[in-house]
Amino acid sequence: MSEQPLLANLSLNQITTEQWNLREAVEGCVKADIPWIGLWRHKIKEIGFAETKKLIKDSGLQVSSLCRGGMFPAATAKEREEAIEDNKRAIVEAAELGTNVLVLVCGPGPDKDIDTARKWVEEGIEEIVPFAEQHEIKLGIEPLHPMYAADRSVVVTLDQANTMAEKYSPEQVGVIVDVFHVWWDPDLYRQIERAKGRVLGFHVSDWQVPITDTFKARHMMGDGVIEIRRIRKAVEAAGYDGPIEVEIMNDALWNQAGDDVLAVMKDRYAKHV
Amino acid sequence: MSEQPLLANLSLNQITTEQWNLREAVEGCVKADIPWIGLWRHKIKEIGFAETKKLIKDSGLQVSSLCRGGMFPAATAKEREEAIEDNKRAIVEAAELGTNVLVLVCGPGPDKDIDTARKWVEEGIEEIVPFAEQHEIKLGIEPLHPMYAADRSVVVTLDQANTMAEKYSPEQVGVIVDVFHVWWDPDLYRQIERAKGRVLGFHVSDWQVPITDTFKARHMMGDGVIEIRRIRKAVEAAGYDGPIEVEIMNDALWNQAGDDVLAVMKDRYAKHV
Numbered sequence: 001m002s003e004q005p006l007l008a009n010l011s012l013n014q015i016t017t018e019q020w021n022l023r024e025a026v027e028g029c030v031k032a033d034i035p036w037i038g039l040w041r042h043k044i045k046e047i048g049f050a051e052t053k054k055l056i057k058d059s060g061l062q063v064s065s066l067c068r069g070g071m072f073p074a075a076t077a078k079e080r081e082e083a084i085e086d087n088k089r090a091i092v093e094a095a096e097l098g099t100n101v102l103v104l105v106c107g108p109g110p111d112k113d114i115d116t117a118r119k120w121v122e123e124g125i126e127e128i129v130p131f132a133e134q135h136e137i138k139l140g141i142e143p144l145h146p147m148y149a150a151d152r153s154v155v156v157t158l159d160q161a162n163t164m165a166e167k168y169s170p171e172q173v174g175v176i177v178d179v180f181h182v183w184w185d186p187d188l189y190r191q192i193e194r195a196k197g198r199v200l201g202f203h204v205s206d207w208q209v210p211i212t213d214t215f216k217a218r219h220m221m222g223d224g225v226i227e228i229r230r231i232r233k234a235v236e237a238a239g240y241d242g243p244i245e246v247e248i249m250n251d252a253l254w255n256q257a258g259d260d261v262l263a264v265m266k267d268r269y270a271k272h273v
Numbered sequence: 274m275s276e277q278p279l280l281a282n283l284s285l286n287q288i289t290t291e292q293w294n295l296r297e298a299v300e301g302c303v304k305a306d307i308p309w310i311g312l313w314r315h316k317i318k319e320i321g322f323a324e325t326k327k328l329i330k331d332s333g334l335q336v337s338s339l340c341r342g343g344m345f346p347a348a349t350a351k352e353r354e355e356a357i358e359d360n361k362r363a364i365v366e367a368a369e370l371g372t373n374v375l376v377l378v379c380g381p382g383p384d385k386d387i388d389t390a391r392k393w394v395e396e397g398i399e400e401i402v403p404f405a406e407q408h409e410i411k412l413g414i415e416p417l418h419p420m421y422a423a424d425r426s427v428v429v430t431l432d433q434a435n436t437m438a439e440k441y442s443p444e445q446v447g448v449i450v451d452v453f454h455v456w457w458d459p460d461l462y463r464q465i466e467r468a469k470g471r472v473l474g475f476h477v478s479d480w481q482v483p484i485t486d487t488f489k490a491r492h493m494m495g496d497g498v499i500e501i502r503r504i505r506k507a508v509e510a511a512g513y514d515g516p517i518e519v520e521i522m523n524d525a526l527w528n529q530a531g532d533d534v535l536a537v538m539k540d541r542y543a544k545h546v
Contacts, residue, residue: 147420149457151482184422209424
């Protein structure tokens, strides 16, 4: 594997330029020679699905993933059923946009009972796998950092995501490795190896102390403590050679000109990923 | 095991009343019939060690633990040696104060190399075990929440702490279970069972969304999402019947009258621990 990551794999996860609408993000990527883009559904909604599809097709960009499905746990059966329906819509959207991966951010529990919330996640995945398969979409379970266990995801380690994914074939369900979420894990490299053939996405950013807003806590690669290149090489050794999404929620970046963010992002990608 | 925790096990971890000096905390516990206190070294320094010892002795309070030893990783061998010396001083202090446990907050790494930092933690513990044994002090490795991996502790799971502790006898090295640090862990109950006979302390507080300051993020038991009673019962099933420290860093509590904090703490302890 090469020391530097391939520029051909670089993807802008759209949340990194939250200040841009989808059209601006697409145009920005084309201008900056960034070949991939990871789309968010709230951004698609703003301009509409038909317009999104046309923009992507005309641009020549490839869609690395659609964010997000998941959010399975809920207090009532009716809400959980609605979550399933929403996941099915996301699967159809992902397929029409030409990506083969739907990222699953699995969701928090509605109360203190985290075991039951985790069971609901497993049941939710079980329900949507056949539908995803029909649409040739793979489901990527993304473990989130444990600091999000109460408000974003009860799936918090790669071990847990691997165990959930292994009930299915690698063509059906895999995992997303995001360095921000997993870098602290003493079991990280063993779990990446275990995910061999099943890594469906790789996301990069950095962890910088102090954290004052858990959601907008991420930083540009190189500004923090994560051994990003080491993790990238491990993921490649596990067979992953797909797009690498730069996914950074950060107020300072969101207040900059989007083109400047992309310029720094390309530079840091070459140096630190 | 009883449904409610024993009042005889309740301990004020001194950081919960950061607004009080050590004398005020001791007097507050006596007044509120709280039989245990967990001491912090920066509070001891304020009034001096001799005065602390006398205060504790005269009060009849029992010291549940001394916080803290640890902080092993450092960039230079000289600094790491200084950390060992400081740990030895803490061991002597713990013994003189009549507790048999020194809590180890193991420390962050000085750079991105988290594996080496973890190795330094293991080497540091190895160095102080004989000295601790001579002074009849057990070392309690406290895994911290992974959100502190960059600035407080490279030991972040009970699995990791157990693995480190198991190199020694339960009379030498054990683990501290703090619900705030471990509640999110999918492997929690298995690891508590694994720690049987080796749990040296149990700390309680609660996790409330949102987190805006990672250090002062804790809340009073019952104000968050942690299944505290379930974890307490698991720890008891693993043979722990010692003091239960209430350890809460929280600006709102620090701005209240200390006596009021203790009143609420006793009430919440009975209801939620």
